[in-house]
Amino acid sequence: MVRLLQKVKAKIYHFLYGPKRYRYLFEAILTLRARRIMEIGTWNGRRAEKMIVAAKQHRAASEIEYYGFDLFEQMTPEINRGELSKTPPTQAEVAARLQKTGAHVHLFEGFTHDTLPQVVGHLPKMDFIFIDGGHSLETIANDWQYAQELVDDQTVVIFDDYYFDRSDLGAKTMIEKIDPKKYQVEILPIRDRFKKEWGILSINFVRVTRRGS
Numbered sequence: 596m597v598r599l600l601q602k603v604k605a606k607i608y609h610f611l612y613g614p615k616r617y618r619y620l621f622e623a624i625l626t627l628r629a630r631r632i633m634e635i636g637t638w639n640g641r642r643a644e645k646m647i648v649a650a651k652q653h654r655a656a657s658e659i660e661y662y663g664f665d666l667f668e669q670m671t672p673e674i675n676r677g678e679l680s681k682t683p684p685t686q687a688e689v690a691a692r693l694q695k696t697g698a699h700v701h702l703f704e705g706f707t708h709d710t711l712p713q714v715v716g717h718l719p720k721m722d723f724i725f726i727d728g729g730h731s732l733e734t735i736a737n738d739w740q741y742a743q744e745l746v747d748d749q750t751v752v753i754f755d756d757y758y759f760d761r762s763d764l765g766a767k768t769m770i771e772k773i774d775p776k777k778y779q780v781e782i783l784p785i786r787d788r789f790k791k792e793w794g795i796l797s798i799n800f801v802r803v804t805r806r807g808s
């Protein structure tokens with residue numbers, strides 16, 4: 596009983612004080628009436644599930660395509676440390692969760708420096724891309740390099756992990772290198788803050804769209 600109460604309390608606390616920036620994902624998907632969604636860093640698939648539910652507001656499930664990239668079973672403690680990441684469940688578990696949505700789900704397992712170059716030439720342009728995989732500078736640069744091949748003038752890209760006060764990890768270094776003549780870059784105003792042992796980690800989302808030619 597005490598445990599149950601603690602769980603309910605944690606849920607309420609998360610609802611009231613949990614990360615707020617995620618609402619931008621759903622706003623973008625609804626505004627775009629997105630059909631093709633790509634997520635780099637699918638993790639447990641819960642965010643993907645919510646993004647598909649948002650897309651279903653405007654489209655039949657059978658029209659929606661989800662493309663998810665993750666290490667899944669290939670994640671190791673060492674990679675996890677280098678990517679400042681999270682440990683994902685198995686690909687089969689995530690696939691089972693996402694298949695229930697009725698959308699067409701495509702999951703790609705492995706390091707994105709291997710998987711993205713292999714598949715990107717075979718994928719369609721995306722309506723919405725969420726970049727939230729590894730947090731090392733190299734991985735984020737790689738993920739953006741290949742994501743750009745799937746962007747057209749309608750695509751919205753959202754980067755997670757713009758760490759306001761840190762350039763050694765996360766998206767900030769990459770974002771500062773994006774050519775403003777080619778892309779419109781907007782640091783979205785909601786900032787979530789997390790207490791870490793070394794101080795406060797402040798995180799924004801960044802929205803990137805291609806400038807029309």
Ligand SMILES: C[S@@+](CC[C@H](N)C(=O)[O-])C[C@H]1O[C@@H](n2cnc3c(N)ncnc32)[C@H](O)[C@@H]1O
Nearest residue numbers: 636638642665666678680683706707727728729
């Ligand atoms: C922060 S979690 C993603 C969270 C998810 N997007 C969400 O909103 O719930 C990061 C995920 O990226 C994956 N990942 C980390 N580094 C990666 C890499 N180099 N290549 C592929 N996946 C990676 C991890 O396995 C982890 O599941």
